[in-house]
Amino acid sequence: MAKSKSKTSEMETSQGKSRRDFIVVASYAMGAVGAGAFAWPLIDQMNPAADTLALASIEVDISKIAEGQSITLKWRGKPVFIRHRTADEIRQAQDVDIDGLRHPEGDEIRAQKPEYLVVLGVCTHLGCVPLGQKVGEVRGEYDGWFCPCHGSHYDASGRIRKGPAPTNLEVPPYAFLSDNVIRIG
C-alpha cells in the first residue's frame, strides 16, 4: 500500500512526523517492555523464596519465662528478645520523660502487655546483638541492653539512651494468641 504513494508522502505527514517514526518508537517501546519482562524474573528470584516466607512467623509459649528472666529466639534469622519484666523495671520504663529521648516512644506503645517486652535483638546502629540477656552480662547504664560493638545503651523498654544508635530497638509485629502464647511475624 505504501508503494501507491509518492516517496515524500510515504515518509512524512502534514505534522512532520512520519509513520516510520511511529513504528520505530513503538518497536523500541515493545522491546523495552520485553526486556523488562525478561529482567524481572531474574531480579525477583533473589527475593525471599516461598519456603523462606513460610518460616516468617513463629509461635512462642511465654508462660515458662520467670519474672526478671529473658529468652532469645530466632525469627527470620535474627534474634528476638522477650523479657518478662519485674514491677520495678516496668515502673522504671514508664516513668521516663520521653521528650528528652533521642527516639521518643512511650513504653505503653512498645509493650502490648507491660509484663512482656518483645524486641528485635539487633542494635539499630550497625546490626550487632546487644548484651544483657543472660545473668551476669552487662546491661548498660539504663538497666536494659548494652551493645558491645560501639557502646549503645538501651533501657528496660529497649529505647536508645546513650551511644551512637539512632533509634530504639525495633518491636517486631506480634500478637497475643492467648494469655500465654504470642505469635511473632
Place this chain on the structure above:
Amino acid sequence: MESKEFKNPVVSWIDHRLPIFSFLNHEANEYPTPKNLNYFWNFGSLAGIALVIMIVTGITLAMSYTAHTDYAFDSVERIMRDVNHGWLIRYIHMNGASFFFIVVFIHIFRGLYYGSYKAPRELLWMLGVLILLLMMATAFMGYVLPWGQMSFWGATVITNLFSAIPLVGENIVIWLWGGFSVDNPTLNRFFALHYLLPFVIVGVVVLHLVALHRFGSNNPLGIDTRGPQDTLPFHPYYTIKDFFGLSVFLTFFAAAVFFVPNMMGHPDNYIPANALQTPAHIVPEWYFLPFYAILRAVPDKLGGVLAMFGAIAVLFVLPWLDRSPIRSARFRPIFKIFFWLLFIDCLVLGYIGAMPAEGIYVLIGRLATVWYFAHFLIILPVLSVIETPRPLPQSISQPIFSAAGGGLAGAMSAPKEKVE
C-alpha cells in the same frame, strides 16, 4: 581503523583516549556485509544470543543451587517450587541448551553447504568446531547437576569413556571422579567447570568474531565481495534482519518453555540419583544422539571412543579434505547431492542413537557411521578432483542485474545501483 568524528563531545573525548566507539562503529555499524545473505546467516547471532541467555539464567540458577549429592536434587526442586520464577528460569536454561544446539547445528550445516570453512576462513571454522566441543562438555556437565538418575548414569557412562585409553585409562577415570565412582567430588568439580566453561566459550567466540571480521561473512554465492556495490552496512540492514530472526526464534523458544518444557528432557531425570540401579533404557540428551550412535556402532571399546571423537576431529581438518576452490554448493551439483545425503545420514544417526542397540538398529547405525566418515574422508577429496562446477557469477551484484530484465528483482534493486 580510522577514528570517527562524534557529535557528542563526551563521546568524542572518550573515543580519542579509548577508541571503543570507533571500534563499535567500525565492527557493528558500518561493517560492510555482503548484501545477498539469506536467513541462514541469522544463526550466528542467534547462537551468540543463546549463549548470553544461558549465562544469565545459569548465574541466577547458581544462586539457589547446592552442589552436594545430598542437596542437589532437592535444591533443584526448590528452585522449581519455591524460588520466585525459579521454574521459569530453570525451564529457560533447560530448553535453552537444546535451542542453543539447534541453532549451532543449523549454523554448522550452513557452513558446510556454502563452503564457509574454505580459505581464508579455515581458522574461523576451526574455532567454531572448538566452540562446539566446549558446548558439548558444558552441556554434559550441566546435565549432571540436577543429580537425577539420568544425570548420574550419564556421568558414569561418559566418564567411563576415558577408561578405554590404554594403560592409564583407569587412573584417568579415577582422577576425573575424585574417587572410585561418580560421587560428591565429581558433582562439585562438574559444577565448578560448568560455571567456568561458558566464559571460556565467550572468549573463543570473541576470537571467532575477530577471525570473521578479518575477511567478512561468506555469502550464498560463495564468491568474494569486490567492493561497496556488493555490500551493505551492517546497521541497519543486518541488525534489523537479525532482530526479525531473533523474534521468530524467541517465539519457538517461548512456545517450548511455556507449553512443552520437558519435551526434550528425559522423565527419568526426575528420579533422584541411585548408585545401585541403572535405568532400563539410558539415552543421552538428543543433541548427543548422533555421536552416541557412532560410539555404539563400533564393536570395540577403544574403537568406539576413537570413532566418536573422530567424528568431531574430522570437522577440524575439513578445510583440507575438501580441496575444491568453489565454496557454495549452488555451483557444485554433485557436492549438493552428497551434502543432503550427509544431512540425512546425521538424522539417521540421531534416530539410531535413541533406539536400543539391538537387531536392525545396529546394522543401520554401522552403515550410517561408515557413510559419515566416508563423506569427509573419501567423497569430499574425490569430489574436489572429479566434479565440474557450474560457472560462477562474476560478482554478487551480477545475478541481480541479469534477472533485472523485467522481473521482480529489477524492481527491488534501488535506482542508484543501476549506474554500475
